[in-house]
Amino acid sequence: MANVSIRKVVKAYEGDVQAVKGIDLEIIDHEFVVLVGPSGCGKSTTLRMIAGLEEITAGEIWIGGDVVNDVPPRDRDIAMVFQNYALYPHMSVFDNMAFGLKLRKFPKEEIKRRVDEAATMLDIQMLLDRKPKALSGGQRQRVAMGRAVVRNPKVFLFDEPLSNLDAKLRVQMRTEIKKLHQLVPTTTVYVTHDQIEAMTLADRVVVMNHGVIEQVGAPQELYHHPATRFVAGFIGSPAMNFLPCQVVDDGGLKVQLADGTKMAIPAARVDRYGPYKGKKMTLGIRPEHMTETHDSEKPGVQIMNAKVDVVEPMGMETLVHHFVDGVAVCSRIDPNVHTGPGEILPLAIDMNNMHLIEDATNRVV
Amino acid sequence: MADGSTMVVGAPAATSPGPRQAGSMKQLARRRSLAALALCSPLILLIVCLKIYPTFYAVFLSMLDRKMNNFVGFDNFAFMISRPSFQLVIFQSVLFAVTAVILKAFLGFVLAHLMHNIRGRNERVWRGLLLVPWVIPLSLSTLTWWWLFDPSYSAFNWTLNMLGFEDIAFLGTVWNARLSVIAVNVWFGAPFFMIMYLAALKSVPEQLYEAASIDGATAVQRLFFITIPMMRNIILITVLYSLIVTFADFDIVRILTNGGPQDGTHLFATYAFVVGIQSGNIPRGATVSLFMFPILAALAFFVLRDVMKRNKEMA
Ligand SMILES: Nc1ncnc2c1ncn2[C@@H]1O[C@H](COP(=O)(O)OP(=O)(O)OP(=O)(O)O)[C@@H](O)[C@H]1O
Ligand SMILES: [Mg+2]
Numbered sequence: 001m002a003n004v005s006i007r008k009v010v011k012a013y014e015g016d017v018q019a020v021k022g023i024d025l026e027i028i029d030h031e032f033v034v035l036v037g038p039s040g041c042g043k044s045t046t047l048r049m050i051a052g053l054e055e056i057t058a059g060e061i062w063i064g065g066d067v068v069n070d071v072p073p074r075d076r077d078i079a080m081v082f083q084n085y086a087l088y089p090h091m092s093v094f095d096n097m098a099f100g101l102k103l104r105k106f107p108k109e110e111i112k113r114r115v116d117e118a119a120t121m122l123d124i125q126m127l128l129d130r131k132p133k134a135l136s137g138g139q140r141q142r143v144a145m146g147r148a149v150v151r152n153p154k155v156f157l158f159d160e161p162l163s164n165l166d167a168k169l170r171v172q173m174r175t176e177i178k179k180l181h182q183l184v185p186t187t188t189v190y191v192t193h194d195q196i197e198a199m200t201l202a203d204r205v206v207v208m209n210h211g212v213i214e215q216v217g218a219p220q221e222l223y224h225h226p227a228t229r230f231v232a233g234f235i236g237s238p239a240m241n242f243l244p245c246q247v248v249d250d251g252g253l254k255v256q257l258a259d260g261t262k263m264a265i266p267a268a269r270v271d272r273y274g275p276y277k278g279k280k281m282t283l284g285i286r287p288e289h290m291t292e293t294h295d296s297e298k299p300g301v302q303i304m305n306a307k308v309d310v311v312e313p314m315g316m317e318t319l320v321h322h323f324v325d326g327v328a329v330c331s332r333i334d335p336n337v338h339t340g341p342g343e344i345l346p347l348a349i350d351m352n353n354m355h356l357i358e359d360a361t362n363r364v365v
Numbered sequence: 366m367a368d369g370s371t372m373v374v375g376a377p378a379a380t381s382p383g384p385r386q387a388g389s390m391k392q393l394a395r396r397r398s399l400a401a402l403a404l405c406s407p408l409i410l411l412i413v414c415l416k417i418y419p420t421f422y423a424v425f426l427s428m429l430d431r432k433m434n435n436f437v438g439f440d441n442f443a444f445m446i447s448r449p450s451f452q453l454v455i456f457q458s459v460l461f462a463v464t465a466v467i468l469k470a471f472l473g474f475v476l477a478h479l480m481h482n483i484r485g486r487n488e489r490v491w492r493g494l495l496l497v498p499w500v501i502p503l504s505l506s507t508l509t510w511w512w513l514f515d516p517s518y519s520a521f522n523w524t525l526n527m528l529g530f531e532d533i534a535f536l537g538t539v540w541n542a543r544l545s546v547i548a549v550n551v552w553f554g555a556p557f558f559m560i561m562y563l564a565a566l567k568s569v570p571e572q573l574y575e576a577a578s579i580d581g582a583t584a585v586q587r588l589f590f591i592t593i594p595m596m597r598n599i600i601l602i603t604v605l606y607s608l609i610v611t612f613a614d615f616d617i618v619r620i621l622t623n624g625g626p627q628d629g630t631h632l633f634a635t636y637a638f639v640v641g642i643q644s645g646n647i648p649r650g651a652t653v654s655l656f657m658f659p660i661l662a663a664l665a666f667f668v669l670r671d672v673m674k675r676n677k678e679m680a
Contacts, residue, residue: 074580074582076579078579082576086575086576088573090597100579103580151580
């Protein structure tokens with residue numbers, strides 16, 4: 001086990017495509033870090049550079065105190081789980097898991113002990129004699145994880161390991177990966193494009209976009225204090241609503257939407273938002289902070305009448321789509337509140353949880 | 366086959382549900398297989414006329430006496446085996462086929478790897494060039510080789526002389542001639558192996574190599590633990606196929622050495638021609654040509670069974 005540090009790392013493919021544009025990241029020992037971001041943002045490229053499968057154009061990668069830029073994958077002491085598992089189809093499950101140990105010339109009994117231990121942990125003891133073809137997707141996934149675990153490497157790398165599984169199994173395996181990390185707390189870098197996976201698994205989440213890191217932080221921190229408009233919109237589902245606005249002062253600081261609606265800014269934030277008076281801004285508010293009016297007495301809560309467009313009952317909550325100032329907006333209400341398309345629904349907007357984004361920089365202020 | 370059967374199942378289910386479904390399905394299946402048989406019949410007819418009938422006829426011929434009047438059972442086989450001249454032909458054929466196939470497979474494997482690593486537009490040019498020997502009619506290219514091997518006026522010996530070496534009698538001594546015959550066969554046959562192995566190489570998922578290098582495999586270990594096992598079926602089938610074809614080889618020896626010197630390069634096919642056609646002993650000629658058949662048939666049976674088993678396990 002080891003820490004991993006990525007310093008000013010750049011990856012350029014031929015034709016001057018910069019897939020990764022100089023990122024810095026310190027991963028401490030035992031930490032579970034998740035790289036998340038939209039397709040093509042450079043997550044896999046970053047992971048593969050840590051693995052040594054992709055050359056580093058510039059910068060340095062350190063694993064456990066050594067620069068590994070020129071160390072081939074086999075000497076980096078890492079293990080990787082691939083999206084489509086990459087099990088050796090001509091080897092039994094046992095041999096798949098034992099392969100790395102055999103190559104490293106471990107004694108037979110030690111290999112058997114380790115494989116049995118990992119197989120028990122992952123509940124695949126009865127599959128050891130089978131070939132990968134005779135396994136289900138979830139079982140293959142476990143074997144791939146077993147192959148990584150037996151090696152007891154310094155770092156685990158996962159590249160979207162759950163995206164080939166059906167929804168139910170994905171949730172189950174997600175829990176198992178978390179359990180596995182609690183049991184064997186190896187430093188882990190995990191790539192996914194699914195922000196829920198990222199939030200549930202990570203000690204720290206790294207949000208990437210267009211080859212740069214937008215923000216690094218604990219899941220709750222990203223949720224409550226996104227640093228940029230991108231992170232604000234990416235983390236959370238359904239996504240945060242964005243409304244163009246201006247900060248105005250008419251006997252108290254307020255945000256003013258394009259249609260003239262004004263909403264008071266909570267006292268605690270007046271100092272923070274004061275300097276942005278008159279600039280083009282965007283108001284960010286999460287659906288869960290636009291709800292039916294039951295605690296509208298709380299300070300900082302604004303009431304707004306919405307003309308319901310679409311209602312989506314989800315069971316534990318109901319999503320209501322409507323328009324504010326011509327912008328499509330989603331709110332999350334109690335499923336027991338009855339409403340339907342065309343009806344007027346009074347919504348309580350919790351301005352204590354508002355975000356204000358400066359349009360010029362796309363930063364949350 | 367897969368989509369054919371879904372059609373059979375799917376079509377009647379859509380049109381006529383109910384108790385009659387099973388019956389109409391069977392009917393449809395029968396009609397379809399009848400159509401398939403009808404469409405295949407020209408090919409089947411061709412195979413029966415040109416392959417199956419001659420094979421059985423050869424078996425029948427090999428059991429007759431010289432005058433082709435009396436049935437003598439396996440006497441011809443017993444007689445041929447006891448003859449030193451034929452024992453030499455067996456030795457030469459096995460030497461020729463086994464050596465040539467091993468060399469072709471090895472060379473094809475190496476060339477396929479080279480091709481695989483030349484990426485970009487050049488790959489197609491090189492692949493095309495390397496396929497040339499296989500595309501030229503064998504009898505014509507063998508004539509060219511014969512001319513190249515010629516002792517006094519050929520390019521090879523001229524080059525050797527230029528470099529200060531003695532002439533080599535490529536076709537003049539028994540062992541030289543044997544090696545020359547093998548060399549021409551390898552030259553002709555290696556491209557086939559190359560193209561098959563190249564296709565096989567390209568079908569090995571890149572991620573297996575990545576997983577293996579992370580698992581700690583060196584390039585050589587990846588070759589032995591990933592590439593070769595993944596190509597095993599193709600290697601077995603190509604070697605089997607090539608062994609059968611090489612054992613039946615006729616053109617090269619016929620043109621290059623005509624069996625000489627001192628009958629030192631005769632193969633089953635050329636010897637069968639000499640015995641059966643030139644000396645007019647047709648039953649013995651048939652005997653010679655049938656000699657390898659049981660051995661190769663058994664080999665094919667076991668290899669194909671193994672390949673099928675592997676296929677079921679892996680793919
Ligand atoms: N071999 C390559 N040559 C050129 N460009 C490449 C190559 N591999 C990746 N890229 C580019 O680099 C960028 C980042 O790719 P990467 O695979 O890291 O994305 P990702 O974040 O993993 O996306 P996904 O979620 O779709 O897997 C993409 O724009 C991609 O087109
Ligand atoms: Mg990816």
